Amino acid sequence: MPRNMITTDELAQFKSLAVKKKVDSMEMYLIGRNGYKYNMQEVGVNVFGDENYSYTVSLIHRCYNFSGQNGGKYRNGCKFEQTYGYRVSRKDIEAFVKKYPNGTFSNGVTFDDFLRSRVNSISTQRQLAQRQPIHGQVRQQQYNYENRGYFGNNQMNDAQLKALMIGFGSILALIFLIMVVTGFFFRHWIIGIIVALMMVGVFGAIKEM
Numbered sequence: 001m002p003r004n005m006i007t008t009d010e011l012a013q014f015k016s017l018a019v020k021k022k023v024d025s026m027e028m029y030l031i032g033r034n035g036y037k038y039n040m041q042e043v044g045v046n047v048f049g050d051e052n053y054s055y056t057v058s059l060i061h062r063c064y065n066f067s068g069q070n071g072g073k074y075r076n077g078c079k080f081e082q083t084y085g086y087r088v089s090r091k092d093i094e095a096f097v098k099k100y101p102n103g104t105f106s107n108g109v110t111f112d113d114f115l116r117s118r119v120n121s122i123s124t125q126r127q128l129a130q131r132q133p134i135h136g137q138v139r140q141q142q143y144n145y146e147n148r149g150y151f152g153n154n155q156m157n158d159a160q161l162k163a164l165m166i167g168f169g170s171i172l173a174l175i176f177l178i179m180v181v182t183g184f185f186f187r188h189w190i191i192g193i194i195v196a197l198m199m200v201g202v203f204g205a206i207k208e209m
Contacts, residue, residue, distance in 0.1 A: 004062045004105040014063045014103060017056070021047060022097050025057045026064070027090045030074045030111075037072035063103030064096070065110045080112070086119045165206050172199035 006014070024047045028038050038046070044053035061070065074080060074088040081087050096114045104110070176195050179185040185192035 003108050004065055004067060006059075006063055006103070006105050010059055011063070011103075013056070014059055015101075017060065019094075019097055019101070022060050023090065023094045025060050026093045026097070029057060029061065029071055030093070031088060031090070032072050032075050035076075037075065039071055063105050064100070065104050065108065074111075080115065084116070084119050086115070086122075088115060092118065162206060165202055169199060169202035169206060172202060 025043050027033075028043045028046060029040060032038055040054040040057045041051040043057045044051045047053070048056060072078075076087060078088070092115060093111075095118075096111060099114070100109065172195060176185075176192070176199055179188075179192050179195065
């Protein structure tokens with residue numbers, strides 16, 4: 001990664017500049033305005049009111065690892081946009097400057113590096129957004145299954161329960177009948193009453209279903 005050499009005095013001058021001045025300078029030089037490509041002297045006049053500030057404009061870009069001629073490098077239809085399908089805007093420059101208020105000359109990070117990370121982040125967010133509806137459908141299906149009784153419905157469960165109770169009631173009725181016929185009911189009437197009460201309770205519950 002390229003690393004520009006910045007002196008202590010240059011760094012102090014760079015740090016004294018307002019964020020807006022840095023962003024204005026970089027936007028006008030790197031992107032341009034209204035389709036017009038500005039050189040550093042023109043940027044100096046428009047941002048600082050004096051073409052002699054072209055050195056300051058140059059310093060701003062050197063502190064952010066720019067070297068050589070970069071006028072209009074990120075204008076509409078630029079190589080970066082053609083490669084990544086992403087149009088660079090003032091917001092990108094502002095985010096870059098705010099993230100690295102003291103420049104990137106010391107760590108080698110370039111504006112291209114920063115832009116690529118933003119493109120990757122946006123791509124990841126879009127992929128997650130596309131997956132969410134699918135996950136939502138799965139959760140809704142799971143919710144429906146749970147409310148219906150896991151791969152069934154409440155009507156099926158009620159029918160199964162009713163059949164089970166009828167079977168249990170029939171067994172109790174058979175036992176009660178045998179107890180009466182054999183005389184067991186009269187010899188052990190407490191057990192007989194319990195069986196009779198259970199039978200009545202079961203058939204009463206079935207009737208209410």
